[in-house]
Amino acid sequence: MALSSSHKKRIGTGLMLVVLWALSITFRGWSEFALLTAIAAGGLWEFFGMFWSKRRHLTLKISGLGLGTLILLAGKWNEPWLILAALVAAFWVCNLWFLKRYSLHPEDQSEEYSYGQSSVFITGLLYVPVLLQFLFGFERMEIVLVLLAVLASDTGAFYAGSLIGGPKVWPMVSPKKTWAGSMGGMVASIMVCLAAGAVDEYWLAGAGAGRPWWMWALLGIGLNISAQFGDFFESALKRRLHVKDSGTLLPGHGGILDRIDSLLLAVATYAGLDALFNFFR
Structure with missing residues (x-):
C-alpha cells in the first residue's frame, strides 16, 4: 500500500529527529546541550504562542526563553540552586507583570487581565525546560x-x-x-x-x-x-x-x-x- 504524502513527511521528520538525538547521545557535552536548548526553546515558544498569539507579549516570551536556557545550563552543570533561582525569578516576573496590568485596569474582570494569564509564564518553564533538564543527569x-x-x-x-x-x-x-x-x-x-x-x-x-x-x-x-x-x-x-x-x-x-x-x-x-x-x- 502506497504511503500518503503526509505519512511520508511524518516518517521523514521522525527519522531526522532520531538521527539528531542519536548524535547528541553519542557526543553528549555541548552538542547535547545545543539540541535540548533548541527543543526547549521551540516547545516553550509554542506553549506561550498557544496563549499569546503572534507578537503579543513578545518581551515576556523572550524573557522566558532566556530563563529556560539558564535552567538547562543549571541542569548541565548540576546546580539545583540555580534552577530554583531561575524559578523564583520567573515567579516574580509573573507577579510584577500582573501587578502592572492590574494597576492599569483595576476594574477589568476579563480573562485577559487575570492572574492566570500571568502564570502562563512560569507554567511554561515548569512544563518544558525544567522537565527536559533531567536528561543531563541520565x-x-x-x-x-x-x-x-x-x-x-x-x-x-x-x-x-x-x-x-x-x-x-x-x-x-x-x-x-x-x-x-x-x-x-x-x-x-x-x-x-x-x-x-x-x-x-x-x-x-x-x-x-x-x-x-x-x-x-x-x-x-x-x-x-x-x-x-x-x-x-x-x-x-x-x-x-x-x-x-x-x-x-x-x-x-x-x-x-x-x-x-x-x-x-x-x-x-x-x-x-x-x-x-x-x-x-
Whole structure:
C-alpha cells in the first residue's frame, strides 16, 4: 500500500529527529546541550504562542526563553540552586507583570487581565525546560531506554487501538484513544523495560548484579502512564485553547510540543523512580 504524502513527511521528520538525538547521545557535552536548548526553546515558544498569539507579549516570551536556557545550563552543570533561582525569578516576573496590568485596569474582570494569564509564564518553564533538564543527569543507556519506552507506548497504543478498537479511555479529552490502545502501549513499554533489564543483567551489571524483573516492569508501567498523561494534558490544552497543533515547525508532525508531550513527564518519572531503585547502577 502506497504511503500518503503526509505519512511520508511524518516518517521523514521522525527519522531526522532520531538521527539528531542519536548524535547528541553519542557526543553528549555541548552538542547535547545545543539540541535540548533548541527543543526547549521551540516547545516553550509554542506553549506561550498557544496563549499569546503572534507578537503579543513578545518581551515576556523572550524573557522566558532566556530563563529556560539558564535552567538547562543549571541542569548541565548540576546546580539545583540555580534552577530554583531561575524559578523564583520567573515567579516574580509573573507577579510584577500582573501587578502592572492590574494597576492599569483595576476594574477589568476579563480573562485577559487575570492572574492566570500571568502564570502562563512560569507554567511554561515548569512544563518544558525544567522537565527536559533531567536528561543531563541520565547515562546514555537511560536516555535510550526512556526514548524507546515512550516510542513503544505511542506505537503500541496506535496499532492496538487501530486493530482492536473498543471503549474510549477519556473521550472528552482525546476521542480516539481506546482502552485497548492504552493497554497495548503499556505492554509495549513493559517489554522495552524488561529487555533493558536483561541487557543490564547479562551485559552491563553482570549476572546477579542487576535489579529484579518486577522493578523493570514497574518502570515500564510508570513510563507508560506518565507518557499517556502527558499526551492527554496537551490534547486537553489544545482543545481548551481551540488549537489544532502546537506549531507547524515539523512537517507532518505539527509542533515540537506535539512530539515531546509524551516524553516530558516520562523523563521526570524516570528520574524519580531511578532515585528509588537506582537502575543501571
